[in-house]
Amino acid sequence: MIFKLIKISFAIAVLAAILLFYFQLWPFWPVLLIILVYAILILILSTNVQLNFFVKAYNKNPDFSQNVISLSFDDGPDENTLKILDILDQYDAKAVFFCIGRKIKEHPEIFKEVINRGHIVGNHTFSHTRKMGFLGSRTILNEIKKCDEIADEIGEVKMNLFRPPFGIINPKTQRALSKTGHKVIGWNIRPYDAITKSPEKILQRITKKINRGDVILLHDNMPNTAPILEQLLVILKQRKIGIVRADKLFDIHAYN
Template sequence: MKYKYLNFLVIFFALGLGILILVLGWPFWLLIFSLLVYIAFQITVSTNIRWNYFVKGFHKNTGMAEQAVGLSFDDGPVENTLRILEVLDRHAVKAAFFCIGENIKTNPEIFKEIIKRGHIVGNHTYSHSKFLGIFSRDGWLSEIKRCDEIAKDIAGVKMELFRPPFGILNPKTKRALKITGHKVIGWSIRPYDAITGSEDLILKRITKNIEKGDLILLHDNMDKTVAILEQLLVILKEQNFGVVRPDELFDINAYT
């Protein structure tokens, strides 16, 4: 159901419930409880990118013939990205890097090195602000466009792929993306490596139920990602999984 129609139904329901409360003396807490449930629902769908509630994204390709998965990294480029690139080179693996505009500006040579080594780059907003969830359409638009502009100025690429920070998507994000035309890239495996200290636990979360067509999310700004990646690529090979670049995983273009 489209969210605007759902909003209409919720408003209609709230008005009807309010009338029943006034006329029949139903307890007022029913209305408060109903509104709290709806708010909780909106927060849930806004922070679960794989539900495709506001914007359809690419998360997993269950129909691919090849026994392969995709690798993606968020929040670079940073110095640690170079160590990630070395590991990927040793295993002849290509990945996608969703980059923050401010980091591209700070580390332009690393950004260009990602592309030079045959990986693809995507838009991860300019600032990766913790308050993106309350940004207006124009706020989202500015974040996306500024990141695009820096990437174009530094490396000459017009990024077609976008991954929202924290997986946040809402009606305002949708309106901004309708203007920019970016494709949304999510994930099917998220091991929460940015907030989990145990490398073993992170690896278990990735490999426990991995299937062909999965897209793995990691962070290249975390020091431990280097060791995790090295072990992961060995495990994938042992389990007969290939690794393909995410644009190949979904058969889409990374650049305009």
Template sequence: MLLIAFAYIFLILVLSTNVQFNFFVKSYNQNPHFPEKAVALSFDDGPVENTLEILKILDRYEVKAAFFCIGRNIKKHPEIFREIIKRGHIVGNHTYSHTRKMGFLRSKTILKEIKKCDEIAEKIGGVKMNLFRPPFGIINPKTKKALQKTGHKVIGWNIRPYDAITKSPEKILERIIKDLKKGDLILLHDNMPNTATILEQLLVILKQRNFSTVRADKLFDIHAYN
């Protein structure tokens, strides 16, 4: 009986921390049926000062991406948030505080986290965000309940190079390009010091392999804003 209980807890833990499983809510993670040989780039945890360098590189290669922003960072760097939008990228909700306690929050608290991020984004950037990426990819029944009230579409990923915990740019890049396929959605973090370097190398490789890049909303044929 104890073994069954442990197995159940382990199963719930796995399902709750992997948004790609689509167990609690439907999430958009990849689209292998996309008509073009294209992938999408996404960045989490900004805006930060490092985001500006990333924007410059994206401009240089004429690439558009999705930025899932933390509300308190939008509040701290309003000019960078507006610059993301101005340059033709899309922004999405990544909660207000990006707390590590995400998996333990009540649905009411999660709802407040999402709404507060939305309110700041609309006030500063003039956008009503329709896309949500859960911090750490955590989706559970409480998150589901909150999202049923907000109506956000959940955006996951299918390529996660763990750039937030791996120091080696070479290893991160290798994880991205190893089995790269059309319709993949790549997760990176614009608050990591090596992201700009990794991004530029990645864009060169994509060009060499004849991959184009599209925004996540185009990849999944959904609306980024309400």
């Protein structure tokens, strides 16, 4: 509803500016300025899942009864996922893995291993395309459904959780999710481990501001993730911060 009002207001503003320009009552640059401001606004709203603008996302829960955080991993399953599973086992920690459909097909045994070790899996679309922000709602719907089908076929799970690639949530994604019914899991700590080479910087970004109920975003397809995770788990233990799965942190069902 709010987005419709924004679009209507934008259309009225542009039309008014054009008419004023046509009757030589206003220069043309305000028209361009209005369009630029609108484009920037939509970009901000669409690329920040934490804003909860287009859909409700579960990003953190500071009111949780225990001093715990939740770990989440994107873009697997991958060969590196096995190292991460072993480290999590050592510290008796459980996490949520948002998996790409085509990678589930490539690594079916690793996908099943994630589930068998007591972790939960969520939908991260089939292809994780960089064109996510430009896809139509029907294509996004197919991306989500195809990932669900592969997960059910290989892991015998009907995934209820979804994380949008790159955190992009726009009206087209909203329409697709309204049909699938997935719950969106976001994050509030993002150390940019997929683009930062320094493990020290990544770890510092996580630990300098970690609080009760936080959700940490990491990537299990990155080679540095395993050693970073091990150091992180040591620090969390020293600070007496526990770890729970995202479904428990937010009291929602991981599967249908």
